[in-house]
Amino acid sequence: MDYLRQMWNRVRAFFHKEPLDADLDAEMAAHLEMAVDENMQRGMSPDEARRQAMVRFGGVQQAREKQREARGLPFVDVLGQDMRYTLRTLGRDAGFTVVAVLILALGIGANVAVFSVVNTILLRPLPFPDAGRLVRISTVNPPCGESCRTYSADATREFQERNRSFERVSGYFAFTGPDNYKLMGRAVPLPVTGILVEQSFFQTLGVQPMLGRLFLPEECIHDARPTVLLSYPFWKREFAGKRDIVGQAVNFNGTAVTVVGVLPETFDFGSVFSPGAKVDIFTPYVMSDFENDGNDLALVGRLKPGVTLAQAQEETNSLFPTLDGDLKHPEWKPGYTGHVIGLKEYVSGRLRRSLIVLWSAVGMILLIVCVNLSNLLLARAVARSREFAMRSALGAGRGRLVRQLLTESLILSGAGAALGLAIAFGVTEFLAHQGSIALPLLGSVRIDGEAVGWTVAIAVVAAVLFGLMPALRMASGNLQEALKDSGHGTSAGRKHEGLRSALVVTEIALACVLLVAGGLLLRSFLHLLDVDLGFEPARATAISLDFDDGQKRTARAGQWQEIIRQVKTIPGVETAGISDNLPLSRNRSWGISAKGVEYRPGELQGTFVFIVSPGYLPAMGMRLQEGRDFQWDDNEPVVIINKTVARKLWPGQDPIGRIATAGGADARVIGVIADVHESSVEGEAGWQMYLPVTVPQFGPEGAELVIRSALPPGTLARSIMASLRQIDPGQPATEFRPVQRLVDHATSPRRFFVLLVGIFAGLGLLLASLGIYGVIAYSVTQRTQEIGIRMALGATRGRVQRGVLGKTLGLVVAGVGVGTMGSLLATRMIASLLFGTAATDPLTYAGMVVLLMAVALVAGYLPARRASRINPMIALRTN
């Protein structure tokens, strides 16, 4: 209790310094007067009385200080003193301060930006309520793309009824392509992307509409009134954010559809389920409409509270194999498997390793920054050694000096952190708006409270890291020596040279690791770009055609033929074709087998199927290895297969002319094409088959016109659109997409990653070279006298230059040596991220060594030149 009162009084006293000081002075004056009086009464002379009084009193200043210490907050006082002093000294040395703050800002800013990205993508839970209970149910080891991760409508309904672990199970139709709807009611129909969702999809996720309501059960049945939910950005863009949109009818594809609600701004379907895609609207998935459609639902579930993943997995393992694929075809026993995986893990688990590598890289940058700053501070401290010696001699304890220097580091670090936070803010804002990078959750990257906290933490850690060593070194000097030191060129200046060299070697080693990692990743990426995709994206452009699902199939072939004929007449168009799906976009799979052959379960794989027109294969630059392309008069079922299928179904034989069972029909094989990467650039090509649109049995699910032309797409766009509109006036204003863009989109995450690591490697190199320059330049300055003596004794300029450069090379060689060993260890971590490149690729290592040497030579050249220009007479005379 008394202690509290004392604390309170201390705080009050802190703010009333002047009156309390005046009070004390008065008191002490009175004390002395009374002492003098007493002494004089005893018979001393006035002078003697006063002298004795002062002696008995002790030091007046000391008494004042002790009283001040006892009454106020001495800690705060000292801190204030240190800070004012620091600001003064930093202000005097503006050049140094600016450089230090800038490189700190870069290091800290990069760290905070990467932390935000890692936090959003890996650490933070998904933006749904109680997101920990959300799971995705996917097949185990799907041999093909999306179509193997899906389940049929009947199976889903059955699972919904029979399961006991899930509060809700729902899903969405996994085979939507972009621009599958048209918004009518305007001069040019607007292409719109929509996803069909199962009735309880949004309830499962826990998403509440911002306006209106979600779908009702009676809107999700066959022949129900058409309804739609709008996404927030679409509503803002196309309906000007008008709140009365709810209940209004909008014309999609010629049908009046009622808008029942608008989804909240925070909900972004693409960001979680389909990175890089933008979804505009949502419509109900009517189970009964898709009963015979095979597997097309991607499943999402919410566990009941208290149910663990393991328990749900057990139930899934027992239930799934028993589910019926199609109630109307009970002979189809799909033997489903289900892997229950946390939704967050599903969305971003793949990226964990890359993100950790990124985080490590940026951490290394911060280390390099700290080492660099440590060096700078050491050099500065040497220049101030006399100042510290003086303070020490006047009574400052070692702790006080260290505290002073740490305050300097903290202030530098704080300024760097503030600037770095601004940089990070800019970077994250930029990243969040990059819709073209196919990384999940990228749109919600932002600087939040956690990022700010992280900034403060790294600022403090960095300050301690780079400030502690110079502080300790500085505060423990030999007083005598420092006070006598005449300035440059003598032993005190050389005292820290070993330490500084060691620091630079560390910097070089760290930069080395970064450069090797960056180099390896870059080579992987270049290898990736070299992959033979099986088609030529270079001069091909694609445009989505108006596709009417209900159109009679016989009419469709005729329409496609007419379109292609018209488009080919446009000058500049070399060749054209139509397919229902493009590579590296959505895909679907059917089954194929050799007719009459018995297959064991598991031997056949889901086969990617493309319904194409004649001319599509050459338009895409796909290579026919055997046989021929489709023709417009192919009325019987025929099929073109890829090499993998040919090898599997007719090993060692010629497949041309053989009969295959494809898509339920008997089809004759008329051609074999080289493998095409249909689902990813990095993976293996799967089983593929191409079926002609001319055979009415095979129903395409879209229409993409592909044009091959040497001219840029922009020049042809208008004429092509005109031709299309001539044939079909309802053609919406779909975009002309260069096929190369599909490839770029597929490789965009890797490109992004390589770009970032490359930037960090470059930054590390820059910092290391600055470090080298600093150390060499400083050492030349320190040794001016010595060099002068040497030159006076006969050393030539060349000799001096070579000496300095030799020293530089010595540092670099040491750094590269340590760095190479470090790289060999570190690159093991990224081995799984490499593509076609070994972690010990000698070309990369050699390249890095050469680069570092070259940079070091450049960095050392300027000081070397300066050294050789030293005039011995002047050098010997100056101090």
Add this chain to the structure above:
Amino acid sequence: MVITQEDYGEMGDSKLNLLQGTLDLMVLQTLAAMGEQHGYGIARRIEQVSGDEVLLNQGTIYASLVRLQQRGWIDAEWGVSDNNRKAKFYSITKRGLKQLDEDVEYWQRLAAVMGRVLSAGSRD
């Protein structure tokens, strides 16, 4: 008892240096015995009562006084001394008296224990 102090210089090793806690206690005792007194008077009284065995830079009393004041154990008021000098007078409070009793008891116990322990192993 030999008690060493931190940063006051050595001014003769025949006298005892004082810890801040013990000085505070002496000030309290002085005020309890003498009633209201100013800083000079307290310092002189301590010198006299301790038989000049205590090494006291009189100025250090002011740190002690401000500490005791902040804890609420003494009160202060400007007044006039006998010689018609303006001086700040201190008096002990009720809380201060209580604290004094506790401290005195503690010291006496401590002195007794130390005396016993030190004489038990003494060389004769």
